[in-house]
Amino acid sequence: MLARVAADLYWMGRYIERTEHTARLLKYQLAGLVDSPADELALGWQVIYRALGQSSPMTPADVDEAEAFMMADAYTLAGSLVEDHTNPDSMVTCWAMARENATQLRPQLPLEVWTTLNRGFLWIRDCDFPEAWKEGPAALVSEGIDRLRLLAGVVEATMSRDNTWRFLQLGRFVERFQHQANLLCTWDQLGAPAGADPSLSWSDLLRVCVAFELYCRRHGMTAERDTVLEFLIRDPEVPRSLRFALQRIEQMLVGIDPLGSRHPIAPPRRVALRLTATLEATAEIVPSEERTEPARNRFTQHLFGQLAGDGRRLHDLLMAEYVDYAVSEGLPS
Amino acid sequence: MTAATSGTPTDPAMRSRGFQSDDGGAGSDGTVVAGTGAFADYALDPRFYDELFGGDGRPRDACGRLSEALDRFPAEELVKLQEGVYRRFLHEGITFTVLGADEVSEHIIPIDCVPRLIAAAEWDHIESGLKQRLMAINLFLRDIYNEGRSLRDGVVPPDLVLGCPQYRVEMRGVNVPHDVYVAVGGTDVVRTDAGFAVLEDNVRVPSGVSYMLACRAATKRSVPGLYREHGVREVEGYPRRLYSTLASLSSSTARPRVAILTPGRYNSAYYEHAFLAGEMGIDLVEGRDLVVHNATLYARMASGLRRIDVLYRRIDDDFVDPVTFRRDSVLGAPGLFYAYRAGNVVLANAPGTGVADDKAVYAYLPRIIRYFLNEEPILANVDTYLCREPEGLAFTLDNLRDLVVKEVGGSGGYGMLVGPHSTAREREEFATRLRDNPTNYISQPVLPLSRAGCFVDGALQPRHVDLRPFTLHGADGQNVVPGGLCRVALRKGSLVVNSSQGGGCKDLWVLRS
Numbered sequence: 109m110l111a112r113v114a115a116d117l118y119w120m121g122r123y124i125e126r127t128e129h130t131a132r133l134l135k136y137q138l139a140g141l142v143d144s145p146a147d148e149l150a151l152g153w154q155v156i157y158r159a160l161g162q163s164s165p166m167t168p169a170d171v172d173e174a175e176a177f178m179m180a181d182a183y184t185l186a187g188s189l190v191e192d193h194t195n196p197d198s199m200v201t202c203w204a205m206a207r208e209n210a211t212q213l214r215p216q217l218p219l220e221v222w223t224t225l226n227r228g229f230l231w232i233r234d235c236d237f238p239e240a241w242k243e244g245p246a247a248l249v250s251e252g253i254d255r256l257r258l259l260a261g262v263v264e265a266t267m268s269r270d271n272t273w274r275f276l277q278l279g280r281f282v283e284r285f286q287h288q289a290n291l292l293c294t295w296d297q298l299g300a301p302a303g304a305d306p307s308l309s310w311s312d313l314l315r316v317c318v319a320f321e322l323y324c325r326r327h328g329m330t331a332e333r334d335t336v337l338e339f340l341i342r343d344p345e346v347p348r349s350l351r352f353a354l355q356r357i358e359q360m361l362v363g364i365d366p367l368g369s370r371h372p373i374a375p376p377r378r379v380a381l382r383l384t385a386t387l388e389a390t391a392e393i394v395p396s397e398e399r400t401e402p403a404r405n406r407f408t409q410h411l412f413g414q415l416a417g418d419g420r421r422l423h424d425l426l427m428a429e430y431v432d433y434a435v436s437e438g439l440p441s
Numbered sequence: 442m443t444a445a446t447s448g449t450p451t452d453p454a455m456r457s458r459g460f461q462s463d464d465g466g467a468g469s470d471g472t473v474v475a476g477t478g479a480f481a482d483y484a485l486d487p488r489f490y491d492e493l494f495g496g497d498g499r500p501r502d503a504c505g506r507l508s509e510a511l512d513r514f515p516a517e518e519l520v521k522l523q524e525g526v527y528r529r530f531l532h533e534g535i536t537f538t539v540l541g542a543d544e545v546s547e548h549i550i551p552i553d554c555v556p557r558l559i560a561a562a563e564w565d566h567i568e569s570g571l572k573q574r575l576m577a578i579n580l581f582l583r584d585i586y587n588e589g590r591s592l593r594d595g596v597v598p599p600d601l602v603l604g605c606p607q608y609r610v611e612m613r614g615v616n617v618p619h620d621v622y623v624a625v626g627g628t629d630v631v632r633t634d635a636g637f638a639v640l641e642d643n644v645r646v647p648s649g650v651s652y653m654l655a656c657r658a659a660t661k662r663s664v665p666g667l668y669r670e671h672g673v674r675e676v677e678g679y680p681r682r683l684y685s686t687l688a689s690l691s692s693s694t695a696r697p698r699v700a701i702l703t704p705g706r707y708n709s710a711y712y713e714h715a716f717l718a719g720e721m722g723i724d725l726v727e728g729r730d731l732v733v734h735n736a737t738l739y740a741r742m743a744s745g746l747r748r749i750d751v752l753y754r755r756i757d758d759d760f761v762d763p764v765t766f767r768r769d770s771v772l773g774a775p776g777l778f779y780a781y782r783a784g785n786v787v788l789a790n791a792p793g794t795g796v797a798d799d800k801a802v803y804a805y806l807p808r809i810i811r812y813f814l815n816e817e818p819i820l821a822n823v824d825t826y827l828c829r830e831p832e833g834l835a836f837t838l839d840n841l842r843d844l845v846v847k848e849v850g851g852s853g854g855y856g857m858l859v860g861p862h863s864t865a866r867e868r869e870e871f872a873t874r875l876r877d878n879p880t881n882y883i884s885q886p887v888l889p890l891s892r893a894g895c896f897v898d899g900a901l902q903p904r905h906v907d908l909r910p911f912t913l914h915g916a917d918g919q920n921v922v923p924g925g926l927c928r929v930a931l932r933k934g935s936l937v938v939n940s941s942q943g944g945g946c947k948d949l950w951v952l953r954s
Contacts, residue, residue, distance in 0.1 A: 110730050114743040211534070211706055214715035215725050223532050230531070271743065364743070430743040435732055438745040 113216060114275045115431045116209040121279025123206035124225075128256045129287045130197050131249050133159065134189050136316045138246045141182055147306040151299065153185050155308065159287070159294040160197045186245055190252075191237045199252055203229045218266040221259070228255040271364055278360040278426070285353040286419040288317070292340055292350075293412035300333065302401060310336040317348040337408075338393045350415065354384050357422070364430075376425040383418050386411075478512045479519070482900040490634050490891040491903060492557055503560040503952055510667050511555065511894065511901060519896045522554045522663045529662075535655050537709045537940060545707055550652055551945030554663050557893040557906060557927050558671070564951045567630060567637055568921045570820030571912045573810060575626045578644060578797045579914060580813040582622035586612045586793065596812045597805045601829070604880070605802065606850055607645075607795025609758060611765055615782055617791050618690050619916040624789040625683070625753075626912045627926075630820070632891040638821040640888070640907065642798045642806070644790060646755050649926035649946075650679060650911050651713035656948040657924065672953040674923035679911070680720035682922070686915035687751045690787045697750035700724040700740060702731075704756045704772045714755050726752075728760075733776030736783040751787040752777075758792045766792075800849040800883045801827050824886055828879040837884040838875060841868045844884040846875070859936065861887055890936055895929055895947065905930040907938050908949060923951040 133156045140149055157163065192198045207229040210222055232252060240248040267273045291313075299308040311331035314320040317340055326343075327335050344351045361377040373381075387393070393411075394404060485491055485498060493504045500508040527549065530536070536547040559567075584591045585602050592599040602608060627647025629640040657676050661668050684699065691697035703714035705727050718725035724740060732739045732746060739746035754761060760770040765778040780786045796802060804825040807818045826833040826844075837844060841860050848856040858871045875882050892903035910925035927949040928938035938944040 109743050110724055110726065111741040111743050112727070112730050113724075208706075211711075211715075214534075214712075215719035215723075219533065222534060226534050227532050275743075433745075435734065435746065438741065439734065439739075440746060440748075 109216075109271050109275070111431045111433075113213060114271070115427070116212045117216070117272060117275035118279035118282075118426065120206050120209035120213065121276040121281075122283040123202045123209065123279075124256065124259065125280040125283035126197060126287070127199050127202035127206065128253060129283075129291075130160065130189055130199055130202065131253045131256065132316055132318070133291075134186060134199075135246060135249045135253065136312060138182075138186060138249060145306065148308065149182065151306050151308060153181075155294050155299040156189070157185075158298060159291040161290065162195075162197065183241055186241075187237055190245075190248065191232075191235070199249075200232050203232050216272045218262075220262050220266045224255075224259045224262045228252075228259060231255065269363075274360040274363045275430075277356060278364070281353040281356040281360070282419070282423055282426070284348065285350055285357065286416070286423075288340070288348055288350055288353065289412060289415040289419060291316070292337060293408075293416070296333075296337065296408055296412070297405075301405075302333070313340070317346075319346050319348060322346060334392070334394050341393050342387055351384075351387055354380060354387070358384065374429050376422055376429055379418055379422045379425055383415070383422070386414060386418070479514055479516060479901045480508070480512055480894075482902055483894065484903065486892075486903075489889050489903070489905070490632055492632075492891055492893040492906065493903075503558045506670060507556070507558060507667065508894075510664075516899055519554070519901075520899060523552075523896060526552050526554055526659045526663060529659065530655070534712065535651075536712055538707055538711060539709065540707055548940075550940050551931055552656055552659055553895045553897075553904075553929055553931070553945055553947040554660060555894050555896050555901070556660050556664075556948040556950045557908075558950050558952060561952050561954050563637075564674075564923060566819065567910065568923070570637070570639075570818070571626075571628055571630075571910060571921050572919045573814065573816060573819050574628065574639065574642065574806065575623060575644075575912045575914050575919065577806070577810040577813050578626070578642065578794075579620060579622050581809045582791075582794060582797055583617070583620045584813075585796065586617075586622075587614065591809065591812055594812070596808050597802065601801055601805075602796055605796045605799050607758070607793065607799055609793030611778065612791065612793040615791075616784060618692065618784075618787050621690055621789075621914055621916065622791040623794050623797070624686055624690060624914055626914065627909045628912065630908045630910060630925075631823075631888055632908075633889050636821065638823050638888075639806075640823055641800070642803060643909070644798045645757065645795045646790070647909070647911065648710040648713055648755075649909050649928075650922075651716040652946050653911075653922075653924055653926045653949070654679065654716075656927070656946055660948040660950075668950075671950055673950040674953055676922050676924035679922045680717055682913055682920050683717065683753075684721040684723070685917060686913040686920065687753055687787075687789055689915035689917040690789060691750040692784075693750045698723075698748060699751040699753065700726045700749050702726055702728070702752050702754040702756055702773070704760070708755075710755065717753075728770075728772045728774050731774035731777065733774055733780050736776070736780045736785055738774070738777060738780045738786040749786060751789060753789050758795060761788070761792060795850070800825070800847050800851070801829060801880075804883065823888060826884045828875055828882040828884065833884070834875060834879045837882070838872055840884075841872060843887065845887055846871055846882055846884045848881055849883055850881075859887065887936070890930075890938075893927075893929070893947070895931065897931060897933075902933070904933075905936050905938065906947070924949045 137152045137156055140152055188195050188198060190199050193201055195201060207225055210217060210225050214222060235248065263276065295308065295313050300310055301307070309331065310333055311320060314323050314331055314336060319340065323331065323336070323339055327339065339346060340348065341350045343349045344355060346352055358377065358380045361374065361380060365374050394407060485494055487496060493500060493508055495501050530549045530552065536549055539546050539548055581591060591597055592602060623644040625647060627643040627649060629643065630637055631640050653676060687699050688697045700723055701714050701718045703711060703725055705711065715725055726740050730741050732741060738749045738752065740749055756772050759767045760772040762773045762775060762778040763770040764775045778792070781788050803822065804827055807822055810816060810818045826836050828834040828837050837846060844860045846858040851857060858867060890905040890907060893906045894901050895904040897904065906927055906929050908925050908927050911922050913920040927947050929945045929947055930936055930938045930943070931945045932943045935943060
């Protein structure tokens with residue numbers, strides 16, 4: 109596979125995952141528009157934007173509780189995340205970027221994958237956001253999510269399990285790892301720190317991560333901070349846990365370079381292995397001796413900082429290993 | 442269906458519709474509308490060969506079944522078919538890219554869902570003519586880059602060839618594998634009352650084959666019963682044949698590694714490059730993917746560098762290698778031509794083939810065929826006046842109003858003057874250009890291109906068409922795909938079939954018998 113094609117597949121996977129991440133955050137927030145207090149809504153927007161790595165557009169202190177203002181802000185903020193071409197995380201931007209990558213991949217992708225992606229792009233490109241807002245924005249976002257899941261299903265059903273598929277999955281799960289780590293960090297520090305008012309509930313985080321039902325079956329209906337974090341970081345059966353994403357990343361890396369053609373263990377895989385070791389290093393993700401509030405906060409900040417740094421390093425090493433290597437390194441032996 | 446007649450119509454209904462000219466007004470020549478139903482607006486014109494109907498208004502032998510079926514087809518059904526084709530092309534991204542000043546836009550080439558038919562015997566004639574032509578072109582190219590016998594013997598004026606901008610002096614003495622300079626040719630063929638003739642040879646990077654295949658897929662889905670009934674020769678094997686042709690040029694004993702070189706995503710033919718790469722299961726590379734090391738061409742793979750044996754390049758000569766040709770090119774690979782000269786990679790088509798599709802050299806093709814093959818040309822040329830010659834220039838200037846004037850290296854319908862459709866001011870400007878640089882121009886009579894039935898504005902109407910069949914020439918022999926890109930001038934009365942100027946395309950059915 110061409111190095112450029114590998115990069116395009118990887119980025120296509122990242123953009124598809126990013127679109128869905130934005131859409132899920134937005135879906136949760138839009139549902140709250142019906143009955144959540146204004147200060148909670150403001151906090152929700154703040155968490156979403158921070159989790160996406162963007163500066164917060166508003167804080168609870170800025171809130172004007174007049175309903176008209178609250179809805180006007182929601183319209184602007186949601187619009188920015190749906191249809192704003194200048195917002196790098198908006199659904200339309202991510203979809204357009206995924207399609208741009210897919211256009212470079214026409215020879216590699218099954219026609220069904222291209223067509224499903226292209227139809228999704230045409231749908232969001234042509235959607236009339238002001239009109240959709242009047243009719244209920246949640247439906248628009250839900251349809252976007254449905255189209256993304258249809259695409260995931262078509263990918264699953266039509267693509268051979270070769271390196272084309274592996275680089276696509278690699279992009280998805282690297283993106284997922286980075287976004288989930290950022291979301292958990294933001295929620296822990298900003299959305300639901302102990303004793304904060306207003307705060308968002310941990311069960312809402314589970315819903316955003318499409319993991320609420322499984323959590324209830326495993327741990328009951330009480331969503332507590334450390335249990336939720338443990339669940340969303342380390343449970344290997346939760347599709348949006350960090351452990352789940354790491355497992356997939358490792359699987360893909362082993363499949364792409366099973367014999368270690370240039371290195372016994374390729375540098376990206378070394379980082380993935382180290383990340384796994386980090387997650388498995390302790391019996392509990394937040395050790396009991398760290399559970400006094402200041403110690404705990406220091407611990408989680410350090411942990412999330414380490415995860416974020418390793419996630420970025422993983423990306424850089426993937427590019428260096430498979431895309432941007434020096435010619436002298438790539439010559440056949 | 443009801444046949445049209447020449448002369449006085451006897452059917453009162455036809456009389457009430459009256460005679461219609463090509464412009465939709467009252468006709469002056471006595472030819473009439475071809476029937477009722479879907480053909481109620483189908484006006485025949487004796488000036489133009491009609492692909493569906495004979496001069497007597499009856500369907501041609503090969504077209505009886507098609508015209509009957511079309512006559513029965515409700516217009517609303519045809520509208521649905523046409524919309525279905527459009528939607529499918531939109532969703533599948535079968536588009537061409539147009540680069541504007543500020544933005545890049547994707548367009549869908551308009552497809553007409555009514556096929557054009559060619560009888561088996563007619564196709565045999567075209568096919569043998571195309572093979573003959575490409576054989577002669579390859580021999581001619583070999584000659585002009587080596588011994589130059591044809592130039593010494595006065596077959597073609599040496600200054601015309603050596604002064605042609607497409608003549609690549611770098612190709613002199615290069616050992617071209619199997620002497621195949623042109624592996625893929627696309628020839629523009631037109632039909633008039635006098636029969637088939639070649640309008641242009643395209644032997645650099647001819648495009649359009651993907652639209653031929655897209656049109657075929659569209660008609661097979663839209664009118665499956667009709668397709669089956671007609672016994673149409675298949676075109677779907679083209680990518681397999683293309684691969685086989687390209688692979689045959691390699692000296693590699695193992696399975697040769699073939700790739701397509703594209704200028705990239707924003708090239709107007711990018712869809713075609715991607716489509717062919719996908720169908721052949723080969724890599725679609727860009728210049729940035731290529732590395733030349735020790736006079737060997739490699740592609741940057743995720744797992745390291747991998748050698749390429751055959752490069753089907755879809756970029757112009759100028760851009761192939763910035764070291765040898767245009768220094769500012771970023772589309773090719775530095776050192777690629779060096780690897781080619783060293784015999785370590787095959788380029789298809791070879792650099793320098795553009796001499797053979799220069800519009801002035803075109804005029805000499807009949808002589809080239811006779812000289813190299815000792816045969817009479819099977820397909821005729823269109824009368825061509827060379828403005829580089831004083832008589833040709835004088836004739837062209839005196840008859841600008843009636844001629845088509847073309848730049849010798851032009852393509853895409855640009856840089857030309859269509860005399861009958863030009864204004865006095867445009868003719869004046871062109872006359873100045875002709876006098877300033879006569880070697881850059883040729884002129885030809887305005888051809889009465891044949892017309893085929895098209896579904897336009899909710900009705901079947903005749904529109905002018907041409908045809909671009911594709912000929913493959915490899916070490917394993919020649920192959921002409923039984924079909925081609927049939928281009929249509931969708932604007933009423935227009936003779937310009939280029940998609941960039943209001944043209945569309947339709948499927949061409951070559952019948953088995």
